[in-house]
Each structure stands twice: as C-alpha cells, then as structure tokens.
Amino acid sequence: MSALALSVLLCLVSALCYAVGALLQERVAGAARQSAVRGTLRSGLWWAALSLNSGGALLHVLALRWGPLSLVQPLGALTLVFALPLSALGHGSGGRGSRVGRAAWAGVGLVSGGLAALTALVDIGPQVLLSARDQSVIAGLGLGAVALSAVAAAGTRSAAVRGAALAAAAGVAFGVASVHVKAVVAGWGVLPVGAEAVGLCLIVVLAVAGLAASQAAYRDAGLTVPLVTTTLVNPVVASLIGVAVMDDGFHHGAAGLALVVPAAGAAAVGLLLLVHDRAGREGVGRGERSGSVGVAAGVPRDLPGEAAEPVNHVPCLSAHGKRSHETTQAGQIPDARGGQSCRNSPYVSQ
Structure with missing residues (x-):
C-alpha cells in the first residue's frame, strides 16, 4: 500500500471515529442535563466517546505523517458525512437521533464544499520551529478567543446560537491545539526539552478546553450545529495561524487568494442554514412539549400541591x-x- 493510500485510509477511519464519538457525546449530554458534570463523568458512553475522539486524533496525526495537509484536512469534513446519516438512522430506530431536513443537508453540502476548497487552497510552506515563547503567545490568544466565545454564549437565550458559540470556542481550541501538535512534531529532537514540554502542556490545556466546550454545545444544541461549527472553525483557525506564523500560503498566488473569499462565504451560508434549521425545530419542539402538558385537557400547569384554576x-x-x-x-x-x-x-x- 502506498503512503498516499494509507493516509486516505487513516483519514476515513479517523473521521468515522470522530463521528461516532460526537453522537455518543450528544447522547450523554441529553441524558445528563440536570447534573451535567457528575452525570457526564459517571457515564460509560462519555468515556467511550473520549476514547473514540482520542483515537481519531491519533489517526489524524498519523495521516499527516504520510499525507499532505492539503489532502488530510479536507477529508476531515467526512465526519459530517458519517455523523448525520448515523444520527438520522438512530432517529428512525427509536433512538435519540435528530431528524435531518433538506435545509440541513444543503447546509452540510455548502460547509463541506467550502471547507474542502479552503483547506485545499492552503500551500504548506517549509517547517517553522516555534519557541516556547511563541507557543505560549499563540495559546494565550487562542484561550482568550475561547473565553470570549463562552461569554457570548452565556449572554444569549437561543439554544442554537449558544451551541454555535460554544462549538466555535471548541473549534478554536482544537485548531490552536493542532498547530501546537505540528510544532511539537516538527521540533522533536531539535528544540530544547523545555520548549517541547511547554508545547505538550499547552496541547493538553487546549484539548481539555475544547472538549468541555464541545460537550456543552452538544447539551444545548444537539448534534448538527455544534459538529458543523467545530468542523468549520477548527481548520480555518489552523490555516490562518499557519499563514500568519508558519509561512504557509495559498496555491496559485493571487488567483488562489481570490478563491478563498467565495469558499469562506459558501461555508458561512451553510452554517447559517444549519443554525436556522435547528432553531426552527427547537421552536416546534417547545410548542409540542407545552401543548402536551395540561393544555389539551383545558387545565393549565400549576405548582406542585396547588389545585388548578378553571380555564374559563x-x-x-x-x-x-x-x-x-x-x-x-x-x-x-x-x-x-x-x-x-x-x-x-x-x-x-x-
């Protein structure tokens, strides 16, 4: 098997691991709404999801070892291709999966296409070694962006918007972590041990922050919006840092740079379609839940122990x-x- 074929195979298995892990995270989040932290940590499904995500990350790193970034990163969008049909299958079999409408599928197509175009246009330059100071500055800026996204999520009442903001925070954390992974791998045996240790510690901090933000996003907004948002933000952040710090660029010069704008626009439109579709389904779900308790019988809901007042x-x-x-x-x-x-x-x- 050639190195390129092995890289593609590793990408496929990695995307499948991420997809199944995301489905398990979303299921655990829905079951642990009342005691999120305790219920999550005591769930075997959550630890299984963590194992799948860790395995997917390891396979992704191995795929980068044998394949070019311009191929490996677009294939990460296959997580969406795997996750949404699996979620719809779970819905049809009586599970907790979410039904996927036409608007959601259109959004997934736009996001996947725009994301693939963006990452394919990135031209990987020569490896740049990052010192411990450079890694700390990049991680600090990334964690600051994560904190701002979390604050924005706390200030909104819409579950879909809140989930998208938390997923964006997770995408930033994972994107910055991937930059540090690349820096650690590139500097292995070249940089001092202290610089490598700093990079490893920062990877752990960023990974934990991303995992916590993604879990909260799944709890608030289900599967589709958080997964798509994280899948979009992660490689975009990594690519931007690569261009700004690690001397990466775009293929085809000015023409390639001009193609970045429509690709990013298509991905943004797709994300808006997904958020809109999710928000509409949330509204319908709330209406159905409120109509099923007391209203159909003509009796409004009262506090426990109180008699219901007459309707008329x-x-x-x-x-x-x-x-x-x-x-x-x-x-x-x-x-x-x-x-x-x-x-x-x-x-x-x-």
Missing part, C-alpha cells in the same frame, strides 16, 4: 377597586357575576 375564569371585579369595601353579612365580598364569593380566590368562573 375572570378576575373577581369586586375584589378590586371602589367596591372592595362592600361585604355581606357572612363577611364575604359579593361578586357581580352570579354572586360568587371572592373571599378565597381572586378569580371566579364564567
């Missing part, structure tokens, strides 16, 4: 205003509607 009731007119001082011989306040008492309740039946 109006404010007791005599309990307010200028008639509130009038009382009957029994000490009750008469109401204008049928003489019903307002003593025990501010509402009366029509």
